[in-house]
Amino acid sequence: MSGCGFLSRGAAALAAAATAVRASRVPRIFTGTHRRLHTSLQSCSFAKELFLGNIEQKGVFPFPEISQDELSEINQFVGPVERFFTEEVDSRKIDQEGKIPVDTLEKLKSLGLFGIQVPEEYGGLGLSNTMYARLGEIISMDGSITVTLAAHQAIGLKGIILVGNEEQKAKYLPKLASGEHIAAFCLTEPASGSDAASIQTRATLSEDKKYFILNGSKVWITNGGLASIFTVFAKTEVVDSDGSIKDKITAFIVERDFGGVTNGKPEEKLGIRGSNTCEVHFENTRVPVENVLGEVGGGFKVAMNILNSGRFSMGSVVAGMLKKLIELTAEYACTRKQFNRNLSEFGLIQEKFALMAQKAYVMESMTYLTAGMLDQPGFPDCSIEAAMVKVFSSEAAWQCVSEALQILGGSGYMKDYPYERFLRDSRILLIFEGTNEILRLFIALTGLQHAGRILTSRIKELKRGNVTVVMESIGRKLRDSLGRTVDLGLTGNLGVVHPSLGTIVEEQLVLKRVANILINLYGMTAVLSRASRSIRIGLPNHDHEVLLANMFCVEAYFQNLFSLSQLDKFAPENMDDQIKKVSQQILEKRAYICAHPLNRTS
Amino acid sequence: MAELRALVAVKRVIDFAVKIRVKPDKSGVVTDGVKHSMNPFCEIAVEEAVRLKEKKLVKEVIAVSCGPSQCQETIRTALAMGADRGIHVEVPAAQAESLGPLQVARVLAKLAEKEKVDLVFLGKQAIDDDCNQTGQMTAGLLDWPQGTFASQLTLEGDKIKVEREIDGGLETLRLKLPSVVTADLRLNEPRYATLPNIMKAKKKKIEVIKPGDLGVDLTSKVSVISVEEPPQRLAGVKVETTEDLVAKLKEVGRI
Numbered sequence: 060m061s062g063c064g065f066l067s068r069g070a071a072a073l074a075a076a077a078t079a080v081r082a083s084r085v086p087r088i089f090t091g092t093h094r095r096l097h098t099s100l101q102s103c104s105f106a107k108e109l110f111l112g113n114i115e116q117k118g119v120f121p122f123p124e125i126s127q128d129e130l131s132e133i134n135q136f137v138g139p140v141e142r143f144f145t146e147e148v149d150s151r152k153i154d155q156e157g158k159i160p161v162d163t164l165e166k167l168k169s170l171g172l173f174g175i176q177v178p179e180e181y182g183g184l185g186l187s188n189t190m191y192a193r194l195g196e197i198i199s200m201d202g203s204i205t206v207t208l209a210a211h212q213a214i215g216l217k218g219i220i221l222v223g224n225e226e227q228k229a230k231y232l233p234k235l236a237s238g239e240h241i242a243a244f245c246l247t248e249p250a251s252g253s254d255a256a257s258i259q260t261r262a263t264l265s266e267d268k269k270y271f272i273l274n275g276s277k278v279w280i281t282n283g284g285l286a287s288i289f290t291v292f293a294k295t296e297v298v299d300s301d302g303s304i305k306d307k308i309t310a311f312i313v314e315r316d317f318g319g320v321t322n323g324k325p326e327e328k329l330g331i332r333g334s335n336t337c338e339v340h341f342e343n344t345r346v347p348v349e350n351v352l353g354e355v356g357g358g359f360k361v362a363m364n365i366l367n368s369g370r371f372s373m374g375s376v377v378a379g380m381l382k383k384l385i386e387l388t389a390e391y392a393c394t395r396k397q398f399n400r401n402l403s404e405f406g407l408i409q410e411k412f413a414l415m416a417q418k419a420y421v422m423e424s425m426t427y428l429t430a431g432m433l434d435q436p437g438f439p440d441c442s443i444e445a446a447m448v449k450v451f452s453s454e455a456a457w458q459c460v461s462e463a464l465q466i467l468g469g470s471g472y473m474k475d476y477p478y479e480r481f482l483r484d485s486r487i488l489l490i491f492e493g494t495n496e497i498l499r500l501f502i503a504l505t506g507l508q509h510a511g512r513i514l515t516s517r518i519k520e521l522k523r524g525n526v527t528v529v530m531e532s533i534g535r536k537l538r539d540s541l542g543r544t545v546d547l548g549l550t551g552n553l554g555v556v557h558p559s560l561g562t563i564v565e566e567q568l569v570l571k572r573v574a575n576i577l578i579n580l581y582g583m584t585a586v587l588s589r590a591s592r593s594i595r596i597g598l599p600n601h602d603h604e605v606l607l608a609n610m611f612c613v614e615a616y617f618q619n620l621f622s623l624s625q626l627d628k629f630a631p632e633n634m635d636d637q638i639k640k641v642s643q644q645i646l647e648k649r650a651y652i653c654a655h656p657l658n659r660t661s
Numbered sequence: 662m663a664e665l666r667a668l669v670a671v672k673r674v675i676d677f678a679v680k681i682r683v684k685p686d687k688s689g690v691v692t693d694g695v696k697h698s699m700n701p702f703c704e705i706a707v708e709e710a711v712r713l714k715e716k717k718l719v720k721e722v723i724a725v726s727c728g729p730s731q732c733q734e735t736i737r738t739a740l741a742m743g744a745d746r747g748i749h750v751e752v753p754a755a756q757a758e759s760l761g762p763l764q765v766a767r768v769l770a771k772l773a774e775k776e777k778v779d780l781v782f783l784g785k786q787a788i789d790d791d792c793n794q795t796g797q798m799t800a801g802l803l804d805w806p807q808g809t810f811a812s813q814l815t816l817e818g819d820k821i822k823v824e825r826e827i828d829g830g831l832e833t834l835r836l837k838l839p840s841v842v843t844a845d846l847r848l849n850e851p852r853y854a855t856l857p858n859i860m861k862a863k864k865k866k867i868e869v870i871k872p873g874d875l876g877v878d879l880t881s882k883v884s885v886i887s888v889e890e891p892p893q894r895l896a897g898v899k900v901e902t903t904e905d906l907v908a909k910l911k912e913v914g915r916i
Contacts (some may be wrong), residue, residue, distance in 0.1 A: 134734070134864075135854075139855065139859075142853065143853060145678075171860075172856070175856075179860070184856055184860060599693075
């Protein structure tokens with residue numbers, strides 16, 4: 060029962076608030092040509108149900124498994140790719156020269172890595188999300204290559220796979236899968252980053268209604284200089300259902316050959332320096348109407364779906380990198396001696412290894428749990444779960460790479476070693492593909508919207524004096540407290556959402572805490588599910604997994620308790636009012652305003 | 662267009678990059694959960710056979726491996742590199758431990774006759790046991806000429822010219838077909854099995870047969886008594902002058 064129904068007044072505020080960050084609520088659209096968006100008919104409901112205090116076990120236990128055939132197939136793929144990256148990719152050179160050598164790109168193409176998820180009938184490998192995540196673990200050895208490949212297939216051409224019609228797929232996918240053409244995703248503009256809905260690039264229908272004329276500038280486009288096929292988002296005039304003319308975003312497939320497409324010089328970046336990032340300008344580019352991707356006016360949802368579909372793989376990419384780092388730093392820690400003892404004997408060093416192993420375990424578990432959900436038939440939309448994976452893994456990456464560098468001490472700081480490059484390459488993970496700030500708001504608001512909708516309908520029933528609903532709610536509460544499910548503190552008597560949450564969208568600090576709690580819960584679920592399976596089937600080293608899982612759960616539990624106590628507006632742990640005051644005073648003067656400690660008054 | 666057919670034998674071994682560890686009971690090395698891959702010299706052999714096929718000098722390349730079910734992965738890699746079909750001579754894991762060059766040679770000889778091939782390719786040796794015997798024994802059992810340690814191969818009608826790398830330098834032989842060739846390092850540089858080719862290889866057939874079907878007896882007269890790590894390398898000694906060096910060498914009885 061998806062959310063295209065009507066909402067009551069009480070939850071309208073919540074819903075209106077969440078539309079600013081909408082993504083997963085996508086109504087089915089049928090057109091004359093029967094183009095269907097591949098999005099939530101069926102949503103992963105695990106995360107959303109957590110907001111109601113329910114743990115939907117059937118969605119997450121047992122941990123997803125693949126068949127022996129699929130496993131040996133993936134292992135067959137892993138071999139050559141791993142070999143290629145170890146023997147033939149010189150990451151240091153790529154970073155120093157700021158580009159990926161042409162013959163490395165050619166070899167990547169011939170290996171088939173440019174069309175991993177393109178369906179086989181269009182010349183790709185047609186691999187599942189799980190297999191894509193597995194390959195991501197190896198490709199992560201080089202950050203620039205990872206980002207170049209991801210920009211090409213996880214977002215650049217993904218729109219054609221998700222919402223393209225047969226003609227578009229047949230025309231563009233084969234050459235994109237082979238790498239003959241490279242794709243890029245063009246959404247961001249100088250004045251529109253997180254606020255993607257505010258883009259200003261325009262596409263106007265020509266007189267003869269056969270073309271759209273595209274004008275505008277996009278910024279920070281990965282592969283902008285290499286690509287010949289662009290997925291471009293622009294504002295178009297649409298006649299709304301009530302007859303008014305509105306500006307809505309439409310997605311287009313734009314070929315460089317259409318003319319008027321130019322790109323700026325490659326940007327000099329902190330990290331992922333081998334990937335090509337530049338401005339892309341469209342000047343009176345003529346785009347045939349056949350190249351509209353999805354519906355005219357439906358571009359925003361297309362953009363969100365594309366971004367949501369590739370996001371989860373960041374978890375396995377980072378896990379692959381962390382596993383490599385653990386190997387490299389362990390080698391060092393076990394051989395380097397200070398004070399006549401190996402570094403590996405010191406507690407503060409041991410702690411770092413425990414941290415890296417734990418984070419890698421959690422993000423592996425979250426990624427493959429999410430990938431398993433996504434590989435269910437029916438293209439379920441797990442955008443909240445994917446967002447949680449992205450936030451967790453990007454922040455864990457930054458933290459763990461820093462700790463790994465620290466193990467090496469001074470050497471870690473030197474360019475002779477790869478750690479500083481890993482650090483620089485990982486910083487972007489918190490920024491692109493949706494900043495972690497935006498994703499936290501998205502996680503919290505989408506979940507609250509869902510909870511609000513369900514709970515509001517229950518309130519209506521209760522107000523009508525529907526006895527069965529009352530009994531059910533009470534019974535549920537009893538069962539919950541007996542079954543000890545999580546109480547997010549958002550509910551009062553009889554499960555009513557607190558009226559003060561009407562303006563929730565403005566309370567970012569509150570939303571951040573809600574999101575953090577959810578991310579921890581999802582992580583805990585993932586590790587418990589995975590560890591249980593490992594014990595059940597007797598995988599090697601499952602005792603170690605139990606250690607990691609329990610460690611994480613205890614840590615997350617206490618973090619959640621603290622976040623929960625902070626959620627109470629009047630709790631001493633809650634510094635929100637002070638934070639607001641401090642920032643107001645600083646931003647008013649745009650400077651630090653304290654008097655210098657040495658100053659005197661006489 | 663030649664009607665030649667080639668049989669390539671491939672062996673699944675512990676990957677060259679893995680740090681080998683001896684089992685505590687000294688019965689062998691740890692293989693559980695350890696990364697395995699195709700023996701590098703076997704890869705070179707497969708590559709050579711596939712190149713001959715691409716030059717249209719060979720019509721069909723058959724990949725064969727003896728051992729437990731995991732061998733099929735290795736055969737699949739050969740198929741992904743370009744072999745046409747595979748034969749898996751199934752040997753249960755316990756018995757596979759005692760498979761030596763003579764047993765494998767017997768299997769290959771029978772297969773070469775059964776499949777009526779003109780060329781049998783092998784790697785010169787496997788990196789796990791370093792035996793360097795299987796190719797030679799196969800040729801002996803078949804009574805075919807052999808060109809071992811091949812670093813260059815040229816097909817000349819019904820003969821092949823093989824350039825061999827031997828301790829003294831390079832030796833060139835001309836062999837009448839059918840013959841056995843073992844590949845050395847510099848014969849070629851094997852291609853990567855690309856992911857699209859791995860997927861195409863899924864459609865190629867692997868026939869599973871038992872050694873008994875070929876009438877081969879796998880009993881071995883060799884048994885492994887113990888496997889141990891090599892002794893730890895001791896630190897060296899620095900000497901100041903040549904006289905000291907000579908004195909030290911005399912001390913340890915080296916001169």
